[in-house]
Amino acid sequence: MTETTKKELAEAREVCPTTSRGLLKDGALLVDVREADELARVSFADCEVINVPMSEFEARWNEIPRDRDVILACQVGARSLKATYFLMYQGYERVANMKHGMQRWIERGFPVHGDASIAPSGQASSCCCGEEDASSEASCGCDSSSKSKVTAGTCC
């Protein structure tokens, strides 16, 4: 049997795209967990970004640095929240999830590569790997309680 221990995970830190932009300008790394086909349509621009897709996340999570601020993002923020908790389980402390993901990033007019008009909700590659439900993220939760060094002036 796998000797995997259960760990109590604190609530993940979540930041909206506006706050994310500030953090990224200040040196945070963006980790896009969307799949290759999603990236081919539209991807984050004007920031340092690496892609660790959810389908490979268990094998590649240790490519993500521990010694800098990391923001995880996907299409609407559900898969990346799962990835954020997974990194927290692995002991990462400087991680946050981008709420509403690429969808809200585009709505805010932030820079992308590709066609910003084509931004369908992400579909999981398997039924359990990265399910996302945009409807569950309808409300905008600004991160006023965020531990972020950057305070969002105009959030969400």
Added chain:
Amino acid sequence: MEIKILGPGCARCKATSEALEKVIQSRGIQAQLTKVEDMREIVSYGVLSTPGVVIDGKVVHTGSVPTREMIEGWLAAKH
């Protein structure tokens, strides 16, 4: 014996639950079966790929519907 099935409630998670129930019933094993559908709690076991199976606090399986042979092996190891 405490068995937890980790998963968001998809078809594969249900199939895993049914497979476990079937073996438990056929063997007359005393076991408490619980479904864990909360994402944060699922990941708190270090599990990303669901369905996952936890027996008495240990993750024994992730990422697919376990076979009857696998389940029988886990339960035999506990008895």
